[in-house]
Amino acid sequence: MVFRSPFVLHTCFDPISREELTPNHLPAPIYLRVPRRVDPSPCSWLPAPSSQRTDSAPIVCLQSQLMSIKNILVTGANGFVGRNLCAHLARREDLTLFRVDVDSAPDELDRAIESAEIIFHLAGVNRPKDPGEFQSGNAGFTEDLCAKIAEAGRKPLLVLSSSIQAALENPYGVSKRGAEDAVKDWAERGGGRAVIFRLKNVFGKWCRPNYNSVTATFCHNIAHDLPITINDPDKELDLVYIDDVVEAFGRVIEHGAGSGERGEDRRQRTEDRGRRTEDGGQREGDAAGERLGSSSPCRLPLATPPLPLVPCPLPPGPWAYREVDRSYRLTLGELAARIRSFREMRRTLVLPDLGDPLNRCLYATYLSYLDGPDFAYRLDQKTDPRGSLAEFVKSATAGQIFVSRTKPGITRGNHYHHTKTEKFLVLEGEAVIRFRRVEEQGAGSREQGAEICGRYRTVHPGSSTSQAASTLPELPAPGSGLRAPRSELAAAVIEHRVSGRDFVVVDIPPGYTHSIENVGPGELVTLFWASEPFNPQRPDTYGMEVGR
Numbered sequence: 001m002v003f004r005s006p007f008v009l010h011t012c013f014d015p016i017s018r019e020e021l022t023p024n025h026l027p028a029p030i031y032l033r034v035p036r037r038v039d040p041s042p043c044s045w046l047p048a049p050s051s052q053r054t055d056s057a058p059i060v061c062l063q064s065q066l067m068s069i070k071n072i073l074v075t076g077a078n079g080f081v082g083r084n085l086c087a088h089l090a091r092r093e094d095l096t097l098f099r100v101d102v103d104s105a106p107d108e109l110d111r112a113i114e115s116a117e118i119i120f121h122l123a124g125v126n127r128p129k130d131p132g133e134f135q136s137g138n139a140g141f142t143e144d145l146c147a148k149i150a151e152a153g154r155k156p157l158l159v160l161s162s163s164i165q166a167a168l169e170n171p172y173g174v175s176k177r178g179a180e181d182a183v184k185d186w187a188e189r190g191g192g193r194a195v196i197f198r199l200k201n202v203f204g205k206w207c208r209p210n211y212n213s214v215t216a217t218f219c220h221n222i223a224h225d226l227p228i229t230i231n232d233p234d235k236e237l238d239l240v241y242i243d244d245v246v247e248a249f250g251r252v253i254e255h256g257a258g259s260g261e262r263g264e265d266r267r268q269r270t271e272d273r274g275r276r277t278e279d280g281g282q283r284e285g286d287a288a289g290e291r292l293g294s295s296s297p298c299r300l301p302l303a304t305p306p307l308p309l310v311p312c313p314l315p316p317g318p319w320a321y322r323e324v325d326r327s328y329r330l331t332l333g334e335l336a337a338r339i340r341s342f343r344e345m346r347r348t349l350v351l352p353d354l355g356d357p358l359n360r361c362l363y364a365t366y367l368s369y370l371d372g373p374d375f376a377y378r379l380d381q382k383t384d385p386r387g388s389l390a391e392f393v394k395s396a397t398a399g400q401i402f403v404s405r406t407k408p409g410i411t412r413g414n415h416y417h418h419t420k421t422e423k424f425l426v427l428e429g430e431a432v433i434r435f436r437r438v439e440e441q442g443a444g445s446r447e448q449g450a451e452i453c454g455r456y457r458t459v460h461p462g463s464s465t466s467q468a469a470s471t472l473p474e475l476p477a478p479g480s481g482l483r484a485p486r487s488e489l490a491a492a493v494i495e496h497r498v499s500g501r502d503f504v505v506v507d508i509p510p511g512y513t514h515s516i517e518n519v520g521p522g523e524l525v526t527l528f529w530a531s532e533p534f535n536p537q538r539p540d541t542y543g544m545e546v547g548r
Contacts, residue, residue: 069095070117071115072097072116073156074086074089074099075120076123076124076161081161081242089253117156117157121183122161124141125138138176142160146185149191150186154192157195160179160180161197162177183196196322197245200324204365205365206242215362239327239358240324335362342362387524389402394533399530400532401527409518410517413516417541423528423529426524427526429500430499432498433506433517493546500525
């Protein structure tokens, strides 16, 4: 092999012989022949040129120095928080993830502890049939976990998922406080460092309804048109969103300095923590090798310093409490009203205020409880001889979107607005969108003919337009600056020829009567946006022919 820089590599790959190398390989990416039984996907690989393949086994190029890989253990991996955390961690190529849950084999936890540098202890008991299981499932299991870590001689960073109920004297709260005490005791006895999150009421996708989350129960039942029970609508809740929890856990991974080394083998780190020791670097190589499926490590000395360690933001003590940065407080009645509005949206078409982060999180959570057949719903179509039209969504702050189908030769519009603005986007077909300033009705030059100004056409009232229409050029690119003189536009009909092939948006200013005509051979499909939902009491829509 030819090495660009020293690194630690564990491999079961077959090295390429020096005779197979060409001068093109120098100065040094690393080329390896990969047996077809091995999946090299955990790292960054590039296929070698075909001229460098000498047998049936593919040759790949290790594009860069192997990254440092952290081993992470998640207990309670199949629970609500565990599933969401693992879904995020599984996408990262710099991590090896060990998942343990109640149905895991007894020795899986022991094997995972042997390798884990960071442990997320999420397992616990919420709603046991026997209240005595609170103590055994929360405090007792945490004590056993800490004992196993100590017995294995490991010093990982231990992250405990606790609850705000740990401050209460109910059986669940007492058991969670006992779990915290077990972690603190383990850390204070020199086991390692610990972070304790006292989580508020966590909500989000994949939370089990009708169990221990009122948000999950409300979302599930309302999504399925089932009743919900509210004993005290004024009771306040403190909520935290699952993605914010996962983000907070992710910061622990990035900044928490858990070494994961065995106590008897751990070497002294440098005072400035800017360089890993050879032992620390080797252990990261061991992790990489384990992930690649290697059983016989190839130990190479570290001749150059690896990347410095990220300073740990935790306090100097062995353990610390941490909180998720963002949380929400509202009443049960308010929570139910918001979720009911999501269900009603299919009838009212009114979007929630998505400028409110709680609404964004709740709406995403609500949608996650819909069943597959209920993902789709029909819009109410208004049909007449011109075609059809359907409102799509409305918002008090973002306006309204609707869509129409228009038959060939049909013109829609011929009206204007004083304050309301619109955008037209033709999705399919060919159309001409026409404008004329409303205060110039009947005014302007009577001169015959049409004037081509840049890439759009202005037509003076009373002129013949058939010849000009047949030679109408395409719409200019936005920002081209091509336009008719303003003095002429005041009395002119402005036309924009648009096509569904181009995805061109046309703005509709106030004070201009406007229309859209289907000039193609087939149906015209148009998406419309209006700056405010239509209000029949104050429509701000006034009929006036544009003319040609």
